[in-house]
Every structure is written in structure tokens, then in C-alpha cells.
Amino acid sequence: MRIEVVRSGGFAAIPRRATLDTAGRSDAALLESLARSALDSPGPARPPVPDGFGYVLTVDGREVRCADPGLTPAQRELITHVLHEGA
Amino acid sequence: MGVFCTIVPPHILDRLARSDDPELSGTARHTLEHDARQRTRRGLHAAIGPTAAPRAGTGPAEPAKGADQPQRTIYDAQHKDDLPGHEIRAEGAKASTDASVNRAYDGLGATFATYLTAYARHSIDGRGLPLNASVHYLKGYNNAFWNGEQMVFGDGDGRIFLDFTLPVDVIGHELTHGVTQFTANLDYQGQSGALNESVSDVFGSLIKQFTLQQTAEQADWLIGAGLLAPGIHGVALRSMKAPGTAYDDPHLGKDPQPGTMDGYVSGSDDNGGVHINSGIPNHAFYLTAAALGGHAWKQAGQIWYDTLTGGSLASNADFAGFAAATLAAAKARYGEGAQYQAVRAAWSTVGVTTAAAGSAELPRQQPGEQTQEA
Structure with missing residues (x-):
């Protein structure tokens, strides 16, 4: 299984991808x-929180978007x- | 090893991430076991709405209007993501043994004092809203944010970032997101999102300048000075005076902020580059403040405050609309003198075309368009 995480946003706005x-x-x-489990429970959709991290998780081609603090x-x-970063 | 991985570039991260992590299994199993239960709780929380979270100083439903003292409560999230966490220090309580708690408490106080003294604003909603903050959010968390109700601070991983309560301008930045939420409510997307970010940088910096009683000449105009860990090549996260120069480091990359419309970045990441293009209105504010001199919160800050809170700024305002609104605000408060001319020259220098004062709703600016006025 191939799992990709792309992070954007945050106060510092340093992008991360792994x-x-x-x-x-x-x-x-x-x-x-x-x-x-991460794919099956995207959490409630909310408008972006200022300075919150946003994430795109891709698992074998299936994508889910989620964001802090949800x-x-x-x-x-x-x-x-x-x-490999505190989250 | 795992911690060190956080500071390497993405392509190296990719490679390192393929190696086995012996620390994973315990916490992962625990997480999976609790996931179904958590989903149930989240559904309930979503149905009740965000105001169901505990608040400090509850009692009378309406906080006292016009109180000249803040009503602060600092919580310890204890490295979890349940907010707000355990109450550690309430308003008037003696200092904690936890330095993060005390910095958050003092930073909330500095923010409250600046808004009250400089702009006669009572807390972030103008009605004495209690100010709540949680520190020690998650483990080694490299961020701070405003969740719509309260401030949240991570400890930083100690490798790239230190504790996010360290710079008072970071605290002021986050609380100003609350001020924006209660006033112009700028959409957190695209140019209006970059303006939302910029307004937080502007008042975050002004709160630091007010606290230190610095003039525009004395101020460093940096956002996040003191936040980068030793060894990271940079002075801060953003520079309003010289956007794009705050850091240049193998682990962070180079500060991507433009200072003029020539460098405007299009893209969908980060809600349309809200933390990148904010460099443009940030620099316009700096130029205005530098031209006027003295304490920047007094005239330049007043013009931006009037713009934010005046009621005429559209929530989807773009740079040109915001620029026009600052011109209108300058004219309304100071006439067409030095203040108006400073604002006009600043926007011209950063390449934002200002519509005539009074027609703030007309967006005219195109990314990449450079306009110079005499």
C-alpha cells in the first residue's frame, strides 16, 4: 500500500510531502x-481554520482531504x- | 532519528519514510481501537456546534461590555488534541511554574492592552469576550492557530521551531484572526485570505511594537522572530519590511513571500497562497508606517483598523478593494494630507492599483500587473 501525505498551510506555511x-x-x-480507517472517517467538513494545517492523504490512489483541528x-x-513530524 | 526527519527536504523525507518505524505499533493499535468511539463523539460535537466547548468565565451569558481588564484563561492540552484541556491559570491568578502558560497569559494581556489603548476596542469582539488559550497542544507540534473560539499553541519540535508562545507577535497574530472574524470576516481563500493573513501580521507586529514602545524606525517588522530553533538559517518567518528575506535554509527552503504584485503567486495550496501573497499588503503597510514615522499603531495602524472594522469592506475583498478602502479610511480620518498620500504611495509601490476612494468594491488588480505612479 502506498500512502502519501501532503501538508500545506500553518502559521509558518512550510509545505511538507512524504x-x-x-x-x-x-x-x-x-x-x-x-x-x-483514515480514509473511511474524513470527519465533519468545516471551513478552514486560520493558520490550521491542511492535509491531502492519498492511499493507493484514493484521496481524502482533512484539516486541523478536525x-x-x-x-x-x-x-x-x-x-515524521509532530502532528 | 524520527525527530531529525522532520527537518529534511521532502524528497529525503520520502526515502526515510520507507524505513520501518519501531515506535509505531503501540500507538497505532491504541488509535485504531479508539477510532470508532471517537467518530461517535465527533458526530455529536458537529451536531451541537462549536460553541459547546467549555469556556472560561461562564456565568452571565453576556460578558460585561466595555470592561477595561481582560478575562484570560490558559489551559494545558497535555499534548493531546482535546481542547481546551485542563485549566492552569485564570485571570488574576499567580504565575504558573509553566513558562508557556505565563507567556500565553502575558501575550493575551499585551494584545488586549494594545487594542484597548490604541483603538478603544474591548477584547477581540469589542464586547469583552473572554480570551482563552491552550498550550502544549499535541506533541512537538509546529504550529499555532485560532480555531474560531480560542488560541492553540504547539511546543514546536525543538529542531526547526521552538515554542509558539515565544514571540508576542505570534500571539497577537492569532488573536487578530479573531478580531477579523468579528469584523470584516475576510474569506480565508485567495486574495481576501491573504488580506486576512496580512491583517494578522500587521496587528501582530503592532502589538509587539506597542509592548516595546518602539517607533516604526526601531521596529524589526518581523513575524516570528525568536521562533526558529538554533542552527536554522533565518531571523523569522516573515519580514514586512523586506518580504522574502526572513529565512533561507536547507530544511525550510527560502522565504517565498513577494513584496510586490510582480511576485504574486497563483496556486491552490495553502488556501490559494494566503501566507505567501500576504507579503504584498504587509509591505504596503510597512511603507505607509515608515513614511509617516513615529509609533506605527497611531496613524498607519489606525487607518488599517478603521478599514478592518469600518463595515464597508467586503468579506471577499481583493487587494485593490482593500487598498481603496484604506485610502477611504485615511481620507475620512485625516483628510487628504500626508496620511492619504503615504497610503496611496505605498500601494503604488507594491503594484496594487487603488480604485478611487469611495469605490472600494471595484476590483481592478490583476496578478503580475505592475503600476507605478508619479
């Missing part, structure tokens, strides 16, 4: 479960592990 492939990883099952726990965990 991709992870679960193939061959010992934690592949967990990551894939996390990704499916991330589900699965989305936040996934983003944190793919971007």
Missing part, C-alpha cells in the same frame, strides 16, 4: 489498517508517521 510504501514493513498490517485519531497517527 510517501510511504508498506511493502516489506513489519508494521504493514497496522499501517494499512490505520490508512483504511482530524480523526487515525488520520493524525497516519500523518505523524508518514511526515
Whole structure:
């Protein structure tokens, strides 16, 4: 499973982009479960929060958009592990 | 290793992210177990609406109008995303042992004092709204934001960013998003979004200048000075005096802000580049303040404040519409003297064509168009 995270916005507006492939990883099952959960629970649609991070998650071609502070726990965990950045 | 990854460029991040992360499994499993329950809670929260969140100083439904003292409450989010978190310091309470709490408390106070003293505005809604802030949001979180009700601060990861409560202009910036929300309510998208950002930078900087009692000449005109970690090549996140020069670092890239319409950036990221193109109106404000001299919150700041709060600015205003509104505000308060001329020259220098004063609704500016007036 290929998981991509693109982050934009934020007070500093430093863009971040990272991709992870679960193939061959010992934690592949967990990551894939996390990704499916992240896709299936986009959270309530809200207007953008000033200075909030916005994210585009793409999992094997399926895309979901989400934004702080409305991330589900699965989305936040996934983003944190793919971007390797506090989220 | 995981923390260091946060500061490398995206293409290297891509490569590093493919390696196994032994720290993942525990937290991930925990997260998955709680996800279904969380979805239920979120649905409920969405149905009730955002005002269901706990507030400080509740009691009378309406805060006292015109109170000359802030009503602050600082919470500790304890590295989670449940807001506001645990109350640590209420208005009038003695200082906490937590420096982040005290900086947030003081920054809210500085913001309240500036708006009250300079513009006779009582808190961000003009009606004494209690000011709430949460610190220690999530873990190593490189951001701060206004969620429509309160301020939220991350600790920074310590590698690129330090604690977001450190610069008072960051606190002033976030609270000014609240002021904008209660006044012109500029759409957070495209040029109106860049104006929303710029207004927060303008008053964030003015709150710092007021606190330090600096003149326009003495001020650094930086946003986020003191926020970058040691070793990062930069002085701040944005420069109103010289947009595009705040940082140039392998981990951050180069400050992308333009100072004139020649450098206007089109694109969909960041709600249409709201943090990039804000450099243009930021620079127009700086030029106005520099031309007028003295304390920038007094005349230049008054003109921008009148523009924001005057009631005639459209929520979807573009740069030209905003520029025209600043000209109208300058004329209404000071006549067609030095203030009006300074505003007019500033917008001309940054390449924004100002419609005639009084016709603020006519957008005329095209990205990339450079206009110089005599």
C-alpha cells in the first residue's frame, strides 16, 4: 500500500510531502489498517481554520482531504508517521 | 532519528519514510481501537456546534461590555488534541511554574492592552469576550492557530521551531484572526485570505511594537522572530519590511513571500497562497508606517483598523478593494494630507492599483500587473 501525505498551510506555511510504501514493513498490517480507517472517517467538513494545517492523504490512489483541528485519531497517527513530524 | 526527519527536504523525507518505524505499533493499535468511539463523539460535537466547548468565565451569558481588564484563561492540552484541556491559570491568578502558560497569559494581556489603548476596542469582539488559550497542544507540534473560539499553541519540535508562545507577535497574530472574524470576516481563500493573513501580521507586529514602545524606525517588522530553533538559517518567518528575506535554509527552503504584485503567486495550496501573497499588503503597510514615522499603531495602524472594522469592506475583498478602502479610511480620518498620500504611495509601490476612494468594491488588480505612479 502506498500512502502519501501532503501538508500545506500553518502559521509558518512550510509545505511538507512524504510517501510511504508498506511493502516489506513489519508494521504493514497496522499501517494499512490505520490508512483504511483514515480514509473511511474524513470527519465533519468545516471551513478552514486560520493558520490550521491542511492535509491531502492519498492511499493507493484514493484521496481524502482533512484539516486541523478536525482530524480523526487515525488520520493524525497516519500523518505523524508518514511526515515524521509532530502532528 | 524520527525527530531529525522532520527537518529534511521532502524528497529525503520520502526515502526515510520507507524505513520501518519501531515506535509505531503501540500507538497505532491504541488509535485504531479508539477510532470508532471517537467518530461517535465527533458526530455529536458537529451536531451541537462549536460553541459547546467549555469556556472560561461562564456565568452571565453576556460578558460585561466595555470592561477595561481582560478575562484570560490558559489551559494545558497535555499534548493531546482535546481542547481546551485542563485549566492552569485564570485571570488574576499567580504565575504558573509553566513558562508557556505565563507567556500565553502575558501575550493575551499585551494584545488586549494594545487594542484597548490604541483603538478603544474591548477584547477581540469589542464586547469583552473572554480570551482563552491552550498550550502544549499535541506533541512537538509546529504550529499555532485560532480555531474560531480560542488560541492553540504547539511546543514546536525543538529542531526547526521552538515554542509558539515565544514571540508576542505570534500571539497577537492569532488573536487578530479573531478580531477579523468579528469584523470584516475576510474569506480565508485567495486574495481576501491573504488580506486576512496580512491583517494578522500587521496587528501582530503592532502589538509587539506597542509592548516595546518602539517607533516604526526601531521596529524589526518581523513575524516570528525568536521562533526558529538554533542552527536554522533565518531571523523569522516573515519580514514586512523586506518580504522574502526572513529565512533561507536547507530544511525550510527560502522565504517565498513577494513584496510586490510582480511576485504574486497563483496556486491552490495553502488556501490559494494566503501566507505567501500576504507579503504584498504587509509591505504596503510597512511603507505607509515608515513614511509617516513615529509609533506605527497611531496613524498607519489606525487607518488599517478603521478599514478592518469600518463595515464597508467586503468579506471577499481583493487587494485593490482593500487598498481603496484604506485610502477611504485615511481620507475620512485625516483628510487628504500626508496620511492619504503615504497610503496611496505605498500601494503604488507594491503594484496594487487603488480604485478611487469611495469605490472600494471595484476590483481592478490583476496578478503580475505592475503600476507605478508619479
